[in-house]
Amino acid sequence: MSLRIFVPRDAGAIAVGADEVAHALEQAAAGRGLAIDIVRTGSRGLYWLEPMVELATADGRVAFGPVTAADAASLLDAMLGSGNHPLRLGPADEIPWLKRQTRLTFANCGVIDPRSLDDYRAHGGYRGLERALTLGPAAVVAEVTASGLRGRGGAGFPTGIKWKTVADTAADRKYIVCNADEGDSGTFADRMLIEGDPFLLIEGMTIAALAVGADKGYVYIRSEYPHAVAALNAAIAAARRAGYLGARVGGSSHAFDIEVRVGAGAYVCGEETSLLESLEGRRGIVRAKPPLPAHKGLFGKPTVINNMLSFAAIPFILAEGAKTYADFGMGRSRGTMPIQLAGNIRHGGLFETAFGITLGELVDDVGGGTFTGRPVRAVQVGGPLGAYFPRALFDTPFDYEAFAARDGLIGHGGIVVFDDTVDMARQARFAFAFCAIESCGKCTPCRIGSTRGAETIDKILNGERVANHLALVEDLCNTMKLGSLCALGGFTPYPVLSALKHFPEDFKPQQLQAAE
Amino acid sequence: MTYEPWTEARGAEIIAEHAAIEGATLVILHALQEAFGYVPEPAIPMVASALNLSRAEVYGVFTFYHDFRKEPAGKHVLKLCRAEACQAAGGEALAARAEAKLGIACGNTTADRRVTLEPIYCLGLCATAPSAMLDGRLVGRLDRDRLDALIAEAQA
DSSP states (O other), X not given: XXXXXXXXXXXXXXXXXXXXXXXXXXXXXXXXXXXXXXXXXXXXXXXXXXXXXXXXXXXEEEEEOSOOGGGHHHHHHXXXXXXXOTTEEEEGGGOHHHHTSOOSSSTTTTXXXXXXXXXXXXXXXXHHHHHHHHHOHHHHHHHHHHHTOBOTTTTOOBHHHHHHHHHHSOOSOOEEEEEEOOOSTTOXXXXXXXXXXXXXXXXXXXXXXXXXXXXXXXXXXXXXXXXXXXXXXXXXXXHHHTTSSBSSGGGSSOOBEEEEEEOOSOGGGGSHHHHHHHHTTSOOOOOOSSSOTTTSOGGGSOEEEEEHHHHHHHHHHHHHOHHHHHTSEETTEXXXXXXXXXXXXXXXXXXXXXXXXXXXXXXXXXXXXXXXXXXXXXXXXXXXXXXXXXXXXXTOBSSHHHHHHTTXXXXXXXXXXXXXXXXXXXXHHHHHHHHHHHOOSSSHHHHHHHHHHHHHHHHHHTTSSHHHHHHHHHHHHHXXXXXXXXXXXXXXXXXXXXXXXXXXXXXXXXXXXXXX | OOOOOOOHXXXXXXXXXXXXXXXXXXXXXXXXXXXXXSOOTTHHHHHHXXXXXXXXXXXXXXXXXXXXXXXXXXXXXXXXXXXXXXXXTTHHHHXXXXXXXXXXXXXXXXXXXXXXXXXXXXXXXXXXXXXXXETTEEEOSOOHHHHHHHHHXXXX
16 A cells, blocks of 8 residues: 655645655655655645645554655655654644644645545535535525624624625626635735635535525635635636536536636735726725625625635535534634734744634744744734734733724734834834835825825934824824725724834834934 | 747737636736736737727726736846735845845846846745745745845846
């Protein structure tokens, strides 16, 4: 029997040498005249251990990592022999960092072959769709509503209500749109899941289509994710061949198909109305709401536009029941959240867990602090538009409302860790500058405010009428918060104001700082 | 990376291939850039005519998105992630090093047209930051040595 070895093809693993490792293993096997079967999976999300290689054994999969190409020969010897190797991590499922998670959405990511529909089905795939077909559209919407699922893109709007609005709106054509324009720094869950378990997204979107009566779906993926685009296109082709997409979805009378569209480097296209404009082939200019996309969305038709992680949560909810999902979580945040630990962090990666875990547990306990070994000074939660939290707020539980109560947001679940060398005035300035680069230009507070904000912070650091300019920044932030059309201008004040509030010492004029 | 030279006939062929799909503008601009390495100016009125749009509309789309190039890039394109997760992991110092070594500011091409250095706002490799991409090849856990090797490779 040949050895069955799993090597990730996830972009994050490839970036640290997974392709070279796979190649070296093949070479080493050929040199020994040995037949091996290398399966290219997604990543389990333990990025400090990537490339993490697994071996199938009678007792389950055994993991090794981080592996380099130079380790291939000795690793293969160990696999053939006793299994002992300095890089051995033990049974993959028993790795504590993985074991303490609650993987509902990411259960199969890093486990299955993302190019194999059979593997997906063998791991429980399409059970959600089967149940959805027997339940019928109204009951599917009710099930999603009962699960308490809220939009995972950041806004946290109840998914079931969105679906019901589209289902109740009569139209000759309806669309399903998946927002996979994951532009927030510190987030990579969409990329990881599309590369590691793309059929899950296809199934989730198909269930949505059945529920609201749509026959066409689009996935808008950013151009920075070529591996994800390739993985999803391959999966869509396989689903078509197997009859899971096309004229008769899963043997039913419903027609549904999905097309991948690639963005072109505009951050604002992650905003849903801007994304719709971009899909229609126009500049990604934000639309005023109302009308809601649920009433008039893509090409003016009722449209379910959800974040990729929202669709990916759907198959579990349908397969296992709304209650099973809703039993996880706290308050009005039900189910699990795939949290992404990033930046200057020792144990960075994807940590899916029920809402309610505290920020401190995530950063210190799960993340293990910084990889530089220096003290954690600030963490930014929720991407470039999220607030900076100091250690003093590390007791905040991961929950939409708890973060809002502390002038922050959980966004798409990204946490970027900074050590004590960070200059928070520079980070605040970057927030304004980034907004200025990426503003679509439709509304004045965002278009002009972002540029003026960066200039004003420069004046503060130059010691020009500091108190006046600090007051001006706060005033400007309030204008942007209340007067912007979308979250880009509306949320840029979060990183700025949180930096000012929690780290005022960094905003002293540079001459004074230098003198201290 | 090698691209085809621009010809009107080839441009027309690429445009015709995608013109029938819904909301085709971005798809066509991507396809043109993939073929020619940039979006040649004469293609803009051709896209407009094929999609029954004004030239201004197509030009507006072309200039709105960071991806689309007005002119060919250098022989190699080195993109350095400049977003927060990479900033937290020392990415800014590496970007400054790359600028100094290549003698150009981010967003420019060396005089010998060998290397274009560009910022990118997030490659989604935030747990193995800082990250870079050389001609489509991803590199994580970037440090001085790895960066220097990438630059040497691009300049060779």
